[in-house]
Amino acid sequence: MANDKVTNILIVGVGGQGTILASRILAYLAQEDGYDVKVSEIHGMAQRGGSVTTQVRMGKKVYSPLISEGKADIILAFERLEALRSMHYLKKGGIMIVNDQAIEPVPVIMGLQKYPDDIIGRIKAKIPDAIAIDALNIARDCGNDKASNVVLMGVLARKMGYEWDQCMKAIEAKVPAKFLELNKQAFEKGWNAEV
Amino acid sequence: MELKKELLTGNEAIARGAYEAGVTVAAAYPGTPSTEILENLVKYPRVYAQWSPNEKVAMEVGVGASIGGARALVTMKHVGVNVAADPLFTFSYTGVNGGLVLVSADDPGMHSSQNEQDNRNYAKFSKIPLLEPSNSQECKDMIRLGLEISEQFDTPVILRTTTRVNHSQGFVELSDRTDDTPKPYVKNPRKYVTVPAHARALHVLVEERRSKLAEYSETVPVNRIEWADKRIGIITSGISYQNVKEVAPNVSVLKLGMTFPLPEKLIREFASQVNELYVVEELEPFLEDQIRLMGIEVTGKKMFPRIGEISQRILVDKLLSATAYKELIDATVLEDGIEAEKEIPIPLRPPVLCPGCPHRGIFYVLSQLKMTVMGDIGCYTLGALPPLESVDTTICMGASVGSALGMAKAHPEMHGKVVSVIGDSTFLHTGINGLVDIAYNKVPTTTIILDNSTTAMTGHQDHPATGFTLAKEPANQVDLEALCKAIGINRVVVVDAFDIDNLKKIVKEEAEANEPSVIIVKRPCALLIKERSLPYVVDKESCINCNKCMKIGCPALTAGDDGVVVNTALCTGCTLCSKLCPTGALKKEGDVIG
Numbered sequence: 119m120a121n122d123k124v125t126n127i128l129i130v131g132v133g134g135q136g137t138i139l140a141s142r143i144l145a146y147l148a149q150e151d152g153y154d155v156k157v158s159e160i161h162g163m164a165q166r167g168g169s170v171t172t173q174v175r176m177g178k179k180v181y182s183p184l185i186s187e188g189k190a191d192i193i194l195a196f197e198r199l200e201a202l203r204s205m206h207y208l209k210k211g212g213i214m215i216v217n218d219q220a221i222e223p224v225p226v227i228m229g230l231q232k233y234p235d236d237i238i239g240r241i242k243a244k245i246p247d248a249i250a251i252d253a254l255n256i257a258r259d260c261g262n263d264k265a266s267n268v269v270l271m272g273v274l275a276r277k278m279g280y281e282w283d284q285c286m287k288a289i290e291a292k293v294p295a296k297f298l299e300l301n302k303q304a305f306e307k308g309w310n311a312e313v
Numbered sequence: 314m315e316l317k318k319e320l321l322t323g324n325e326a327i328a329r330g331a332y333e334a335g336v337t338v339a340a341a342y343p344g345t346p347s348t349e350i351l352e353n354l355v356k357y358p359r360v361y362a363q364w365s366p367n368e369k370v371a372m373e374v375g376v377g378a379s380i381g382g383a384r385a386l387v388t389m390k391h392v393g394v395n396v397a398a399d400p401l402f403t404f405s406y407t408g409v410n411g412g413l414v415l416v417s418a419d420d421p422g423m424h425s426s427q428n429e430q431d432n433r434n435y436a437k438f439s440k441i442p443l444l445e446p447s448n449s450q451e452c453k454d455m456i457r458l459g460l461e462i463s464e465q466f467d468t469p470v471i472l473r474t475t476t477r478v479n480h481s482q483g484f485v486e487l488s489d490r491t492d493d494t495p496k497p498y499v500k501n502p503r504k505y506v507t508v509p510a511h512a513r514a515l516h517v518l519v520e521e522r523r524s525k526l527a528e529y530s531e532t533v534p535v536n537r538i539e540w541a542d543k544r545i546g547i548i549t550s551g552i553s554y555q556n557v558k559e560v561a562p563n564v565s566v567l568k569l570g571m572t573f574p575l576p577e578k579l580i581r582e583f584a585s586q587v588n589e590l591y592v593v594e595e596l597e598p599f600l601e602d603q604i605r606l607m608g609i610e611v612t613g614k615k616m617f618p619r620i621g622e623i624s625q626r627i628l629v630d631k632l633l634s635a636t637a638y639k640e641l642i643d644a645t646v647l648e649d650g651i652e653a654e655k656e657i658p659i660p661l662r663p664p665v666l667c668p669g670c671p672h673r674g675i676f677y678v679l680s681q682l683k684m685t686v687m688g689d690i691g692c693y694t695l696g697a698l699p700p701l702e703s704v705d706t707t708i709c710m711g712a713s714v715g716s717a718l719g720m721a722k723a724h725p726e727m728h729g730k731v732v733s734v735i736g737d738s739t740f741l742h743t744g745i746n747g748l749v750d751i752a753y754n755k756v757p758t759t760t761i762i763l764d765n766s767t768t769a770m771t772g773h774q775d776h777p778a779t780g781f782t783l784a785k786e787p788a789n790q791v792d793l794e795a796l797c798k799a800i801g802i803n804r805v806v807v808v809d810a811f812d813i814d815n816l817k818k819i820v821k822e823e824a825e826a827n828e829p830s831v832i833i834v835k836r837p838c839a840l841l842i843k844e845r846s847l848p849y850v851v852d853k854e855s856c857i858n859c860n861k862c863m864k865i866g867c868p869a870l871t872a873g874d875d876g877v878v879v880n881t882a883l884c885t886g887c888t889l890c891s892k893l894c895p896t897g898a899l900k901k902e903g904d905v906i907g
C-alpha cells in the first residue's frame with residue numbers, strides 16, 4: 119500500500135453473509151499498520167436479504183467514509199450477482215475477488231426476472247484477472263458454511279500483501295473464541311487457494 | 314498519559330461521549346440510524362438507559378431527568394422528533410437544570426425511512442442550539458460540548474447526525490468519565506410551570522438566549538475557518554465537510570459545527586475574503602437561507618440537489634460547472650472505472666420477509682380476501698411487495714389504526730373489506746391511541762396486531778410487551794389482549810400466525826362484525842427462534858408444478874421447470890407452504906420416501 123494514498127475496498131454481498139466481519143478484520147489490519155481508517159456500513163432494510171455494501175478506506179488521512187464509482191482499488195464480492203452489480207465501482211486495474219456463489223433474489227425466485235448466465239465470464243470480459251473462488255464449498259469443507267467470509271478474507275489478505283502473523287492476530291482479535299479454530303482453518307484455505 | 318484510540322461508529326462514539334460527560338439518564342425509542350446509541354450506552358456503568366414506548370415519552374423522561382438535575386441524553390430517528398416535538402418546544406422555554414442533548418438522526422437518501430425531512434429546521438423552529446458532527450470523534454466531543462452549552466445557556470441542545478455519520482467508523486480518542494453527580498433539584502414554578510403568565514416571561518428569555526448563543530457561535534471552536542486558496546470558499550457542515558475535503562482539499566473552508574444560531578461575523582469575514590462562495594449541505598438550504606438573510610450572496614441549492622445525499626461525484630460535477638478555478642477541484646473523481654454491465658438487466662435484490670417470518674401468512678390471507686389494508690411501519694411493510702402486495706398505505710408509525718377509521722367513514726359500503734395491520738411495537742408506540750378512538754366512536758373496523766414479540770425492523774429491540782428491558786432485565790409485560798378489552802373493544806381474538814385456515818375464517822368474521830374488533834396474530838419473529846424445526850422438502854412424485862406455494866413469496870422456495878425446490882439451508886419448517894399445496898407434495902424432511 120503506497121504511503122500517502124488511500125486504499126479503497128468495497129465489500130458487497132447479501133444480508134446475512136458476514137460482510138461486516140470482513141470489514142472489521144480489514145480495519146484492524148490497517149489500524150495495526152498505523153493508518154487512518156474509515157468504515158461505512160448501511161444497516162436497516164438490508165437485514166432482510168437485501169444487498170449490503172460495506173466500504174473500508176485506509177491511508178495516512180481519510181476524510182470521507184464513502185468510495186465513489188470507479189474509485190475502488192479492490193472489490194470483495196460475497197456473491198456473483200452483487201459483483202456484477204457493483205463492478206463499475208472498481209477502478210481500471212483494480213482487483214476483483216468474487217465468491218462464485220449464487221443467491222437468487224426474490225424477483226428471480228418468483229420467476230419475474232432472470233438470474234444472469236455466465237456472470238463470471240461477463241466480469242472477466244471486463245476485468246481479465248478477476249479472481250473467482252468457491253468459498254462456500256471451501257467453508258463447508260472446514261465444517262461451517264458461515265465461514266466463507268473468512269475464506270474470502272484469506273484470499274484478500276494475501277493479495278494485499280499482509281503477513282500471515284499479522285492476519286492471525288487480527289482474526290484472534292475479531293472472531294469470538296468459540297469459532298476461532300474454524301475460522302483460522304477457513305482463513306488458511308483461502309490464503310492457500312490457487313487463484 | 315497516552316490517550317486510548319478506538320475505531321468507533323458515530324453511534325458508539327455518541328454513547329461513549331454521553332458516558333464520559335457524566336450522563337446518568339438516557340431514553341430513546343429505536344429507529345434507524347439512531348438505534349445503536351442506547352444499545353451501546355446501556356453497557357456502561359452508572360448510566361440508566363431505557364427504551365420508552367415512543368419518542369414523546371423518551372423526550373419527557375429526558376425532560377424530567379434534566380429538571381431534576383441529571384445530565385440526560387435522548388435519541389431518535391428524524392421522524393421521531395415529529396412525535397417528540399410537543400414536549401421539546403416547550404422545554405425550550407423552560408430550559409434545563411442538568412444538561413440535555415437530543416440526538417436527531419436524519420436519513421438523507423432514505424436508506425431506511427419513509428421521508429427525508431431535514432431536522433435542522435427543528436432547531437430554528439424551537440429556538441434550540443444545533444450541533445452537526447461530521448465524524449465519530451466529533452460525535453463524541455459534541456455530546457460533551459452540547460451538555461456544556463445546555464447548562465451554560467439554560468437550553469436543550471439538538472445534535473443532528475445523518476446516516477453516514479451514525480453508521481461509519483472512525484478513530485476516537487477516549488477519556489475518563491467526569492463527575493456525574495446530579496445537581497440538586499430546586500423547585501421553581503416560574504421556570505417549569507408554563508402557564509401563560511410564566512410562558513410570556515420565558516419567551517423573552519428565549520429570545521435573549523438566542524442572541525447570546527449567536528455571540529457564542531462566533532468563537533466556539535467547532536466553527537472554524539480552514540484557510541487555503543482564497544479563490545474558492547465553501548461553507549459546509551456534517552458529512553458534506555468530509556466530501557468537500559475529499560474532492561477540493563485546497564480550497565478555503567468554513568466548517569460549521571454549530572449551525573444554529575449561525576456566527577454572522579465569522580461568515581461575513583469568510584465571505585469577504587473569497588472570490589467564489591458556495592454552501593454545500595444536503596437536503597434543505599438551511600445554512601444558505603440564513604446566510605442570504607444576512608445579505609450575503611452564495612451559490613447553493615441553485616445547483617446542488619435538495620433531494621438525497623450529495624455524493625463526491627455530484628459535488629465535483631456541480632462545482633466544475635460553476636467555478637472559474639477548475640484547477641482547485643479534483644476532476645479525476647468523475648473518471649469512470651470499469652464499465653458497468655449494460656448488456657443484460659441486473660435483477661434487483663429488494664429486502665424480503667425472512668423464511669419462516671410470522672408476518673407472511675396474514676398477508677397471504679389478506680390478499681386472498683382482497684382486503685383494503687391500512688398498513689403501518691415495521692418488517693410487515695414488506696407485505697406491500699410482490700407477490701403478497703396486500704398493503705395499501707404506509708404513512709407513519711401508528712397511522713394504520715386511525716386511518717382505517719377514516720377510510721371506514723369515507724366509505725361505509727366498504728364495511729367488511731377494510732382492516733388495519735400494525736406490529737406490536739408500533740401498536741404500543743402510537744397505534745393504541747387510534748384504537749381508543751375506534752372504541753370510543755364505536756367504529757366497526759378490524760385492527761390486526763402482529764405480535765412477533767419484538768421490534769424486528771430496527772434489529773430486535775425489546776418493548777413493553779416483550780417482558781424485558783433494554784438492559785435485558787425482566788420487565789412487566791403488557792397483556793395486549795387485556796389492554797384492548799380494557800379500552801372498550803369487546804371482540805378480541807388471538808390467532809396463531811401459521812394457522813392460515815383459521816386466520817382466513819377469523820379475518821372474514823371480524824371484518825364483517827358490526828362493532829370494533831381486534832385480531833392478535835401471534836408468533837415470535839423467526840430470527841428469535843434458536844432451535845430450528847426440520848426443513849420441508851418437495852416430494853417430486855406429487856408436485857404438479859402448479860406454483861400455488863410460490864404465492865407466499867418465501868425466499869426458501871424456487872420455482873423450476875420440473876417443480877418447486879426448497880432451499881433446505883433457508884427453510885425453517887414453518888409449514889406455511891405445505892398448507893397451500895393441493896397435493897401434499899411439501900413434506901417435512903424425513904417424511905418423504907425415496
Ligand SMILES: Cc1ncc(C[n+]2csc(CCOP(=O)(O)OP(=O)(O)O)c2C)c(N)n1
Pocket residue numbers: 342343344345368390392393396427690691692693709710735736737738739740765767768769770771
Ligand atoms: C416515529 C418513528 N420512530 C421509529 C421509526 C423506526 N421504526 C420503523 S418500524 C419500527 C418498529 C417496528 O416494530 P413492530 O411494529 O413490532 O414490527 P416488526 O418490525 O417487529 O414486524 C421502528 C422502530 C419510525 N419509522 N418512526
Ligand code: SF4
Pocket residue numbers: 166665666667668669670671672692693765769770838839840
Ligand atoms: S426479522 Fe422477523 S419479523 Fe422481520 S421479516 Fe424476518 S422473521 Fe419477519
